[in-house]
Amino acid sequence: MVLIGEIGLIALILEAGIELDVAQLRQTGTRAMAIAFTGSFLPVAVGMGIAYTTGNDVKAALAIGAAFAPTSLGVAASALSQGGMINTSVGQLIIAACVVDDIIGLVLLSMFQVLVKPDPKLIEYFIPLISSFGFLLLLGVPAITFLPELIQTKFLTVFPKKHRSLAMFGLLAAMCMAYLPLMNYTKSSYLTGAFLAGATFSQIDGAYDKFMHSSHSIMEWLLRVFFAASIGFQVPLKEFQSPQVVGMGFALWASCVTIKALVAFYVPNFENAEKGAIYNPYKRDLLVTGLSMTCRGEFSFIIAAFALSENLIEADVYASVVFAVLLSAITSPFMLLRCIGYFDGLKKAHLAATNPMNGEGDGTMPLHFRIRLETKNAWGLLEQLQKEINGLNLILVDFRTNHVRGVNPLIYNDIYVRDKKCRCAIPSVREEKANEKALSRVSSSPQLMKSISMKSINEVDDDEDREALYCVMKGIVADEKIEEREMTIQKALYKNLEGLSISELSVEQWNPWDWTTALDAMVLKRNNGKVADLDFFVEIFDKADADGSGDVDADELLEELKEAGMNVTKEGVEAMIAHVDEDGDGKLSREEWTESVNHYLKKKKNCHKIDLRSLVRDSSGNLDINDGSDSDGSGKISFPIKNEILVPLKGDSLMVGQDIENTTAHYDYYEEVKKS
Helix, strand or coil: CHHHHHHHHHHHHHHHHHCCCHHHHHHHCHHHHHHHHHHHHHHHHHHHHHHHHCCCCHHHHHHHHHHCCCCCHHHHHHHHHHCCCCCEHHHHHHHHHHHHHHHHHHHHHHHHHHHCCCCCCHHHHHHHHHHHHHHHHHCHHHHHCCHHHHHHHHHHHHCCHHHHHHHHHHHHHHHHHHHHHHHHHCCCCHHHHHHHHHHHCCCCCCHHHHHHHHHHHHHHHHHHHHHHHHHHHHCCHHHHHCHHHHHHHHHHHHHHHHHHHHHHHHCCCCCCCCCCCCCCHHHHHHHHHHHHHCCCCHHHHHHHHHHHHCCCCCHHHHHHHHHHHHHHHHHHHHHHHHHHHHHHHHHHHHHHHCCHHHCCCCCEEEEEEEEEEEEECCCCHHHHHHHHHHHCCEEEEEEEEEECCCCCCEEEEEEEEEEEEEEEECCCHHHHHHHHHHHHHHHCCHHHHHHHHHCCCCCCCCHHHHHHHHHHHHHHHHHHHHHHHHHHHHHHHHHHCHHHCCCEEEEEECCCCCCHHHHHCCCCECCCCCECCHHHHHHHHHHHCCCCCCEECHHHHHHHHHHCCCCCCHHHHHHHHHHHCCCCCCCEEHHHHHHHHHHHHHHHHCCCCCCHHHHHHHHHCCCCCCCCCCCCCCCEEEEECCCCCCCCCCCCCCCCCCCHHHCEEEEECCCCCCCC
């Protein structure tokens, strides 16, 4: 049983190697390294101190401290994924640090082969270190540089496509059979060989998914056997009856486990917090990082079990270590999820409190932008992007990053920011309808179109025409200011990040309080298979208006929408009410609700409405939105750049001295008025 379990242990370390994400390590830079090394040293030092003062010898003290050094990648990643933070900047930093933590744990495990000797020479203490670090360089560097590409392009292509997965697993098994005895004979841990074999396939496209799909269920069974045979059966349950064992366990948990939370202070300030705001993302990142790094699991059990089997520690000490690790494996992810949930609640409350649609203020709100950036990877990329964002007078609201597995993959960054310089008018349904009516009137009149190109309303006699023209020109001015700010941000980012070989860069206005968000969640098909229509929404309003007063508030509407199976939040409903509440009483009348929903449903059906940007270009003769330029139906058109965008098409390169006037780029034009 122990032998079968050992195979499961090898598979566990093999999976850790395949999970190695080099691109992630490069993005997080030196901070991930600092978190991992400091986080490994602190528990070892504290654990050794406690163990030594309680009567254990130096070897036992080192074993006890080492058992608390590694953070459990599986436990931390699972909690971060459930909390929706795995792809955030701080989430990527934590995962990268945990991977380095595992490597340090393998080196510590190698050291115990010397500790079990009765009287080792001084040089023997250094042989495992030299061997481990030497092979990590000698075999690890090729594993993450040229070997994956060599395997993918030279080896796998020899086999038919349907047999390539089998060939890949065969090569993986062969490398394991070669690396494991090699590490063992050179005084390094044989598990280091399993890690290096897995790391060789970590950058091969699809290797990790295929490995997990083909072997995950078998590996889970093998690990159960391993932990039962080599750890579970070794746990002296009778020892848990001793108050000294339990007390020592609590002491180890309170010191060796929690001390690692201090590495949170290495975390940079990824997102900016407003002065006096109830939500502080930096505090969230500190707590999330600290709690994540206190997660303990499989590696701690492995080191403790090895120390017991080699008589480095006694049974009662082993029981205390297991108690502390189990306590951490239970409490750390629980507290981590509670922490994430708490700050999510603060974030929602902050959004609700700062919602400019609550009727206070000067009728304007800060501009918000969504920046989509696709670049090559670079060391410390996350901090570099944060620095550039802050330098543009932008406040980082949210930052998501992702990439595919492979050698030198492209990094996809989704960045949400708030502008400290520019503001815009708060949109409302009433203004939207007025703008659309004015746009329709102006676009159908050649005389009014001519007046737009001349930027004059003096020659227009009809009062309604003058009012429509004034409304459109006012919107154009506001829209041009927004577009100018978008282009300023885009140019600056492209110039400052030119060394990253940008392949995609777009900046577009974003509204965190978009009133259509709640309605978007309502137009999904209902249980009877029908799409929600106006009658359905009116019926919801009538049910919410239980007292027959003719109007409803946010709580009444939210309760009825949830009963109807809609996935909406109170913040979303409040934002919607603020936009459509024309009389400003904080409630929705039946007439306001009906007109707003009808307006929204018409917008959803009509996807060819004219917007301000296309209208002003059409009036100047530079662009006709119906000229067939959108040949692929993508909603994007190509036009010569003048002073707007400096980003070349994907796959092209912008050469120094190139004529920017004739470079072609993509520009998204909107299908309805969103920025008037």
